[in-house]
Amino acid sequence: MNPFNYSRSSAAAGAIQSLVKEPQAHLLAGGTNLIDLIKMGVVAPERLVDINPLPLKSVEKTAAGLHIGALATNSEVADHPLVLQDYPLLSLAINAGASPQLRNMATVGGNMMQRTRCNYFFDTAMPCNKRVPGSGCGALEGYNRMHALFGASDHCIAVNPSDMNIAMVALGAVVHVRGPKGERTIPFGEFHRLPGDHPEKDNTLERTELITAVELPASAAAFRNHSHYLKVRDRSSYAFALVSVAAALDMDGTTIKGARLAMGGVAHKPWRLHEPEAFLKGKPATEATFRQAAEIAMQGAKAYRYNKFKLTLAPNAILLALQTASA
Amino acid sequence: MSKKTNQEKGEPLLGGSRRDFLKQSSLLSAMALTPGPVIKAAEEQWDEKIADVFEKVQVNLEVNGVMHSVKVEPRVTLLDLLREELNLTGSKKGCDRGQCGACTVHVNGVRINSCLSLAVTNTGKKITTIEGLATNDQLHPMQEAFIKHDGFQCGYCTSGQIMSAVALVKEGRTQSREQISEFMSGNICRCGAYSNIVKAIQEVKNSQL
Incomplete structure (x- = not known):
């Protein structure tokens, strides 16, 4: 592993200052992805700023909904009584990802990153515009079985690997961030971006910004009784999704x-399906309805040489997820 | 190459700042046009010096009830600290990427992959490794159950499996065979002793009822 310097921050302002001062500094939270990337030589930060001492671990009810600190671990969130009660979809999605050991380390903010x-x-022997901008995309003509169907560009067809993100975007979460100029919020659906010309x-x-929290709106608790996270993967546990679906219904x-x-x-980002959502509103919860929603969801899908199977898998997964959620 | 040569001679190593190192390393790039053997020799010396530029950090942690104070490079993982510095080789290095679970230890009672945790981030914490489970000569019930049910073959994953299993029982994720399998999925056994591992876990769980 490449060497790096290490410092510890116990205040958000200090952590942000470190990022301002050192362009090659990275924040370190759970480390489950970053340490792996450093070992693989994919990234080589000159300094890691350990933000684990920051007081950003609380999960609590607010007037707006549920405030989840960026440093709450995936396990803490998935097992939290308020999450299980009001946002079971988030718990299902988190527990569908990684392993118990990794979920005990990984944080909410880190999962988003x-x-x-x-x-x-x-x-690192292959071209990748995300790792080395301008070097090309190895996946485009390569073994692209795990790759994107929507929103890809000629520069990158990679997908976002997180399960948690899919539930967060479905539930309409809001991201709270803090930078040198102060605080701002970003709708979860706008936090991640499509690759376009800048897949890096x-x-x-x-x-120089720090994620401080994610807030789930109180209104999303309306889906608590009818939600499901379906993850289709190559083995029954501990593998990244080929396709996953977060489905949540408010039923009358x-x-x-x-x-x-x-x-x-x-x-490249958690893929919210706004049009199928609008279509489903007011409809009877039948197989025919769900099939139509799935058909709408797949409009504009573009497959590559090895991921054509996803064109069939994805609508079937949507159908099954909606059926399970509505039951 | 003698590792201590420069220090023994009392020659100063690199100035200690990252900036200096970067300046010097551009110099190294400039040397790319000089003959191969010269570069090689230079590079070998640089390797020693580079490691010294990144300051070591003090870590104080309790491992199996014993306090340790050591200075480590920031890049040293908890797994490497345990194995290489503290001679606790029970925790195994399998994939070294958080995928196999052979390095599973408990930090403040919670199971984690020690290969993806930097030693420096564990300062002030209580670590339990496989070496800390037994009480004197009395094996932990999970260790006994693994022996009784033949929960291993080659044994390389076993310490990780046992550390994970002990945490699993504490977490209460032992309601069904399926739940045990799901919440043990972070521990890979390439010999395929899974069914016996599940039996061992079920026995420990049942003995606690």
């Missing part, structure tokens, strides 16, 4: 009052 698991990104940028966070008898739908494993 997780880099793609594209093999060409990890393999995964998200819209400025380099057999009629859908409101719907939230998002997909994972298909885009």
Whole structure:
């Protein structure tokens, strides 16, 4: 592993200052992705600023909804009584990802900052515009079985690997960040970005900004009784998604009052399905309705040489997730 | 190459700041046009010096009830600290990437992958490794159960499996065979002793009822 310097921050302002002062400094939280990337030579920070002492671990109810500190671990969030009660979708999604040991280490903020698991990104012998801008995309004509169906560009077809993100975007979470100029909020759906001409940028966070919290709106608790996270993968546990679906319904008898739908494993960002959501509203919860929603969801999908199977897998996964959520 | 040569001679190593190092390393790049053997020799010396530029950090942590104070490079993982500095080689290095679970230890009672945790971030914490489970000559019930049910073959993953299993029982994730499998999924056993591992866990869980 490349050497680096280490410092510890116990105040957000200090951590942000370190990022301002040193362009090659990275923040360190759970480290489950960053340490791996450093070992693989994918990134080589000159300094790690350990932000674990920051007081950003609390999970608590606020007037707006549920405030989740950026340093709360994935396990703490998934097992939290308020999450289980009001936002079970988030708990299901988090527990579908990684392993218990990793979830005990990984934080909410770190999970959002997780880099793609594209093999060409990890393999420093291969071209990758995300790792080395301008070097090309190895996946485009390569072994692209795990890659995107939506929103990709000629420069990058990688997908965001997080399960947590899919539930967060479906539930309409809001990200709280703090930088040298103060605090701002970013809707979760706008936090991650599509690759476009700059696949090296995964998200819209400025380099000198710190994620402080994620807030789930109180209104999203309306989906608490009818939600499901379906993850399809190569083995039954501990693998990244080929396709995943977060489905949440607000039901009035057999009629859908409101719907939230998002997909994972298909885009550079958690893929919220606004049009199928609008279509589902007011419809009866039947197989025919769900099939139509899935058809709408797949409009504009573009497959590559090895991931064509996802064109069939994804709508089937949407159907099954909606059926399970509505039951 | 003798590792201590420069220090023994009392020659100053690199100035200690990252900036100096960067200046010097650009110089190294400039040397790319000089003959191979010269560069090689130079590089070998630089390797020693580079390691010295990054300051070591004090770590104070309790491992299996014993306090340790050591200075480590920031890049040293908790796993490497345990194995290489503290001679606790029970925790194994399998993939070294958080994928196999052979390095599982408890930090403040919570199971983690010690290969992805920097030693420096564990200062002030209580670590339990496989060496800390037994009480004197009395094995931990989970260790006994693994032996009884043949929960291993080659044994390389076993310390990680046992550390994970002990935490699993404490977490209460032993309601069904499926739940045990799901919440043990971070521990890979390439010999395939899974069914016996589950039996061992079920026995420990049942003995606690």
